[in-house]
Amino acid sequence: MSSLIEMNDVWYQYNPDSPLAYWALMGVNLRIERGEFISIIGPTGSGKSTLIQHFNGLLKPAKGEVIVDGVDISRTSDLKSIRKKVGMVFQYPETQIFSETIYDELAFGLRNYGYSEDEIEERIESVTKKLGIDYLPLDKSPFLLSGGEMRRIAIASILAMEPEVFVLDEPLANLDPQGRRELLREIDSLNKKESLTVIIVSHDLSEVSRYANRIIVLSEGKIIMDGPPKEIFKDVEKLIDISLGVPQLVELLYNLYKRGADIPYNILDMEEAAKVIVKWRKSLGNRDKLRTIPTA
Ligand SMILES: Nc1ncnc2c1ncn2[C@@H]1O[C@H](COP(=O)(O)OP(=O)(O)OP(=O)(O)O)[C@@H](O)[C@H]1O
Ligand SMILES: [Mg+2]
The missing domain is CATH 3.40.50.300 (P-loop containing nucleotide triphosphate hydrolases)
Known part of the structure; x- marks a missing residue:
């Protein structure tokens, strides 16, 4: 079955052929599935x-095609x-x-x-x-x-x-x-x-x-x-x-990461984030590096 929506190299221009001409879309390619x-x-x-x-x-589109459920919207x-x-x-x-x-x-x-x-x-x-x-x-x-x-x-x-x-x-x-x-x-x-x-x-x-x-x-x-x-x-x-x-959680983890914490930061779930932080702190062992945990 074809994609539900398909865009092939779509370009769109507002106010063509005028001094206000403006390309709002430039070469968009996209497939959206059901x-x-x-x-x-x-x-x-x-x-x-x-x-x-x-x-x-x-x-x-001024250029390119948009196909919705198999039908070309321009045709x-x-x-x-x-x-x-x-x-x-x-x-x-x-x-x-x-x-x-x-x-x-x-x-x-x-x-x-x-x-x-x-x-x-x-x-x-x-x-x-x-x-x-x-x-x-x-x-x-x-x-x-x-x-x-x-x-x-x-x-x-x-x-x-x-x-x-x-x-x-x-x-x-x-x-x-x-x-x-x-x-x-x-x-x-x-x-x-x-x-x-x-x-x-x-x-x-x-x-x-x-x-x-x-x-x-x-x-x-x-x-x-x-x-x-x-x-x-x-x-x-x-x-x-x-x-x-960006989500606050991602920002927080990313700040930890930037300050040297060896953790992933692309996490959106609070519990998962908590686990990651706990694991990281444990991995620091007895080296008392906890002081370096930023308060961001
Ligand atoms: N009717 C119009 N005539 C001329 N330019 C337009 C027109 N509508 C939008 N534009 C321009 O095309 C560009 C894209 O506009 P669009 O409304 O698609 O952006 P958007 O991402 O939805 O923005 P927003 O978050 O503000 O809703 C903008 O630079 C806008 O100024
Ligand atoms: Mg808008």
Whole structure:
């Protein structure tokens, strides 16, 4: 079977043939397989949003090709079926809510695709459960909800389309720490339990990297790293170079390493990190080198 998404030498230019012409993507190659949980990371302006908008044909490459589930987005006349396959949640999706009731908001996309009211009701019931918002009164206005709830409604309305791949642009922005954790856990469970392919854009490595099986790092329109989190964190310096925050744990271990501790630092799990540190301290034996342990 072919990859779910395939990008071959993709170039994208904003404002072509004008003084404002700007190459936002330069020679991007990518294969995304079914069931993956990918995090796309990169500093502001690195091309993350530009990249993901190619996944559903919202943007088309100036050069190169984008193949979604076997279909070339530049050649197909049926973008509607691609948009159904690739559920896209933009940054601050709650600002795009407009329906009078929560139910209508959740039903909007489904009605557009001609689903029956029975089917719509069923899907809304299921999706609100999955996102932990089944307690909300569906006949009430979405504008009475909290920011976090509105974000979930917006996310649920895309999820209700039952996409094969779920792409979220900075879904955690402006949520409080607990809201971020909860939303991430729910998205993770959609990936694990429902085998939904998940792609999350973020400019921060700390939270998403604990769930993603793969991290793609963008810088100035190019992919500069692509691999499992453990591989990515081996190259902490490179991440710091392009001003990306690294998880605190990695930073702590890396500081120990830099001061001479013979330990790996590409560790994301607290218990594993504790074991590594204990082992290292023991290996120092009776040489009383403990004084050299930094307090970073
Ligand atoms: N509509 C546009 N017209 C012209 N240039 C644009 C447009 N949208 C984006 N760009 C430029 O293309 C580059 C990549 O933008 P993009 O929005 O993809 O970056 P990003 O990684 O998503 O950034 P952020 O983290 O700020 O969301 C930036 O330099 C941006 O200024
Ligand atoms: Mg963006």
